[in-house]
Amino acid sequence: MAVPLQRSRDSTRDLVLGWLSRTSTGYDIDPDSVDISLPRNGFSAETIQVTARDIAGGTHRSIIRVGATGERIYPTESIVAQADALRAVRRHSDVPVPEVLAIEPDATVLGAPFFLMEFVDGRVPPDFPSYHRSGWVADLVPSERTAVWWAALTALERLHSITADTADLPDLGPAGPAAQVRYWSDALDFYRCADDPVIRRAERWLAGNIPVHRSPYVLLWGDARLGNIIYRDTEVAALVDWEMTGYGEPESDLAWFLYLDRHLSRGIGAQRLYGLPDRDRTVEAYAALSGRTLRNLTFYEVLAGFKFALITAAVTRRAERTGLPSETPFPLHRNAVALLDETLEAL
Template identity: 75%
Template structure:
């Protein structure tokens, strides 16, 4: 889910070098050796890759995560909050996430706050084209695909063992199903979709089916999906992209994980990869790992579709403003709305 971003590589390198000059102790990289790669893509935040040498002359790679500088995808975000989440996850669990080396809350240097992380070597299942159609996962053996999937589900289970009141976790806003629905409903005007009949139908269904809280709130990744996981072979090396992190019932993450996989397969007319466990097996395995019954999954799957339809509206507008067509061959929002409609219809 990427659209082009406009930034001068030379100017960005100079600005990042200026920041590293004052923080070399934290990053242990020689600012004079710096090379910055400015990818021509991004979704909400922007990711810059930094390579150079450490203070002893050895090769070193870092990643700079910059907040939205224009056309934000979310009504609100906290880059510093994301960094705090990553630090807390590394401190209080065995869940693999990148190590945060430094945080800059001032927007002056790069146009938005940012933080710097260690680079994690590995490969990520692609969104475009969908990993169900092309890429390393599609080229893998069915047994390897199965291992990739279960490694992700296991990482989710370990993440959801982190209580919402864990020391070091920041304030992240709405928690629980009613508060989550209120947050996204309040954002309908921001996303400019308040008059969409499918989205209104989904909102009404959700409002009529808010579940009673069944389990303690835990940390939620928010954007839990294969495309936000770095793999080493078939094992999770790092969970990345934490803009949607929050607190609530673990079913929320599991539902998003399943829904986004569905979007990238049947939601776009692609055949789902053989070897990836199906919905029922995944729910059964996750319940066994956590030792509890999942009671609110249907609500959270509709909520996932509702949120995704809103987000894709913003991404599509952003794509149009940067020169990409807002419809074919960029039918992201249209597909998201169609899948949401089918999901509500099935309830």
């Protein structure tokens, strides 16, 4: 889902050009060649595409990710922490993520801190409409869809080889299930969901079922899902969108990965694509790849539903304020709460 643009292209180009002229990015650009585009942006962060030639005549494409400049989707956000996490992934694994070229913590340049990263070419499974309904994943043959799924799962497992005690990792806040439940429960007023009976029921269940810590804490992607993966053919070219990164048990990422796919199929009344492995096969494959016993997956699936219901409340309010016709109610939050209710009923 996208939001209307808020910036003037010309004034933004001037700001970006001025910043590039005094910032080390790893290549020397020709100032006259700098061009920017302001695509329709996602809800949680703003994206600016930059194209420039270097002094040798080569063309470089890069992306600026700007932190929230208005209403936030998350209770707390740090664009710098996201950049730090991307750099940590590149230092400590072979998981493909964009290279961070520069970080700007000063909010006065573009209205919020931001970072510059390389542009990664490829295609992304769509959320709107769901990839289960249309788009390039739906157009694949079943064996290719299977390859897309396993490539994502393999990248996720490789990411989880970065344990939280690895040297030189960034500070990403408190780790573990109790900290996650506390963080999201404390945000009920922020999301204006304190009076929702389904969300309150999920909160109570989570508080009463926090698992005993067994798995080693690892670096988490946070928003682990097909829609945040850039593909080339059926191979993963980059994992993107790290707003929810942190440390915790690997089941947290796996549960989110499974739950968001469930939302984009059953949760919206769409037939799940043939060829995408189901939950049980996925869990078995992850356990085999990682050598881990997954003990707490049900807890993290409920937590995923809880978090998703809260996030969709903020996304829905923002969508409705950006000009959706009043006769076309945005069903995202309603669907998320219904799926959470179904999840709780199955416990």
